[in-house]
Amino acid sequence: xxxxxxxxxxxxxxxxxxxxxxxxxxxxxxxxxxxxxxxxxxxxxxxxxxxxxxxxxxxxxxxxxxxxxxxxxxxxxxxxxxxxxxxxxxxxxxxxxxxxxxxxxxxxxxxxxxxxxxxxxxxxxxxxxxxxxxxxxxxxxxxxxxxxxxxxxxxxxxxxxxxxxxxxxxxxxxxxxxxxxxxxxxxxxxxxxxxxxxxxxxxxxxxxxxxxxxxxxxxxxxxxxxxxxxxxxxxxxxxxxxxxxxxxxxxxxxxxxxxxxxxxxxxxxxxxxxxxxxxxxxxxxxxxxxxxxxxxxxxxxxxxxxxxxxxxxxxxxxxxxxxxxxxxxxxxxxxxxxxxxxxxxxxxxxxxxxxxxxxxxxxxxxxxxxxxxxxxxxxxxxxxxxxxxxxxxxxxxxxxxx
Numbered sequence: 522x523x524x525x526x527x528x529x530x531x532x533x534x535x536x537x538x539x540x541x542x543x544x545x546x547x548x549x550x551x552x553x554x555x556x557x558x559x560x561x562x563x564x565x566x567x568x569x570x571x572x573x574x575x576x577x578x579x580x581x582x583x584x585x586x587x588x589x590x591x592x593x594x595x596x597x598x599x600x601x602x603x604x605x606x607x608x609x610x611x612x613x614x615x616x617x618x619x620x621x622x623x624x625x626x627x628x629x630x631x632x633x634x635x636x637x638x639x640x641x642x643x644x645x646x647x648x649x650x651x652x653x654x655x656x657x658x659x660x661x662x663x664x665x666x667x668x669x670x671x672x673x674x675x676x677x678x679x680x681x682x683x684x685x686x687x688x689x690x691x692x693x694x695x696x697x698x699x700x701x702x703x704x705x706x707x708x709x710x711x712x713x714x715x716x717x718x719x720x721x722x723x724x725x726x727x728x729x730x731x732x733x734x735x736x737x738x739x740x741x742x743x744x745x746x747x748x749x750x751x752x753x754x755x756x757x758x759x760x761x762x763x764x765x766x767x768x769x770x771x772x773x774x775x776x777x778x779x780x781x782x783x784x785x786x787x788x789x790x791x792x793x794x795x796x797x798x799x800x801x802x803x804x805x806x807x808x809x810x811x812x813x814x815x816x817x818x819x820x821x822x823x824x825x826x827x828x829x830x831x832x833x834x835x836x837x838x839x840x841x842x843x844x845x846x847x848x849x850x851x852x853x854x855x856x857x858x859x860x861x862x863x864x865x866x867x868x869x870x871x872x873x874x875x876x877x878x879x880x881x882x883x884x885x886x887x888x889x890x891x892x893x894x895x896x897x898x899x900x901x902x903x904x905x906x907x908x909x910x911x912x913x914x915x916x917x918x919x920x921x922x923x
């Protein structure tokens with residue numbers, strides 16, 4: 522089977538629930554579930570230049586307002602227990618029923634195969650780990666801060682030791698996140714947080730890998746081997762071996778994609794969607810762009826997040842969001858929510874070569890107002906930096922009056 526580059530892009534946005542308009546202004550638990558069914562993994566990130574990344578990812582699919590979407594997510598994760606936290610891509614939310622699919626990673630972490638420094642800590646500080654785990658078993662959920670000297674629950678460990686101990690226990694699955702308070706994680710035993718069957722069951726590693734690869738293929742629509750293996754950060758050699766097995770068994774189809782220098786993989790019977798993408802700004806950690814080689818192969822979009830680049834050396838800015846419009850990534854904007862002033866600041870705006878016509882620029886202007894409303898901001902201010910700035914300033918002024 523052969524598909525065009527446009528069909529590949531439409532498969533990608535359809536698989537991620539980014540085609541067609543957002544259908545509600547007040548998303549509900551069922552809307553959140555639909556979004557998470559398409560995402561599979563929601564990467565958690567603490568940077569709050571506009572809003573935390575996981576809320577931007579959901580906003581692109583749900584619309585709504587920041588506090589409402591945040592509360593929906595927190596209820597799903599920490600009250601109804603529809604979601605669990607683990608290192609599934611990076612630190613992520615996943616549907617709670619998928620948590621057992623990562624038991625192999627917990628076992629590998631315990632065996633010292635992942636994060637060598639953390640593994641050494643596990644070997645060298647076994648007495649401390651046992652003490653922390655016993656403390657949680659007896660006292661209940663705890664944060665790292667509560668275990669530091671002067672903390673409410675345990676004045677006998679240093680901050681770094683208690684934090685690393687909890688991270689180790691989380692990696693190996695001995696504890697899980699019970700709740701967050703102002704983004705601080707509280708850890709408890711999995712059997713006290715997750716449904717009993719979920720906490721105990723675990724498929725064999727190879728079976729879990731195959732399941733995760735099929736899920737990744739569904740979430741991507743079409744992907745190269747590296748794309749699919751990266752979605753849940755599977756070991757590359759093992760992941761590609763399992764991919765070959767899935768093709769041989771007829772569980773995945775090989776496809777040729779125009780412009781790609783490698784084969785693609787799709788689920789059998791995947792329909793080719795016809796609707797174009799919506800016009801929306803994407804988080805830097807949205808699955809559409811989080812694997813940078815795929816973003817370049819699929820959209821011709823070279824993307825590097827520059828948070829950790831010294832300011833004088835940044836090309837585009839501190840927190841740059843790609844703009845998806847009509848099945849292409851057509852621009853990138855350096856954005857900042859100035860909450861004190863009530864302004865969404867566009868510190869830089871840049872068009873991808875030949876892709877920003879009047880229609881796309883007007884759509885971007887409207888999307889900026891939508892993002893501002895999501896964040897509870899009253900104004901949008903476009904700074905003169907970037908080749909798109911003048912046209913975008915006019916579009917913002919026009920769409921703001923509309």
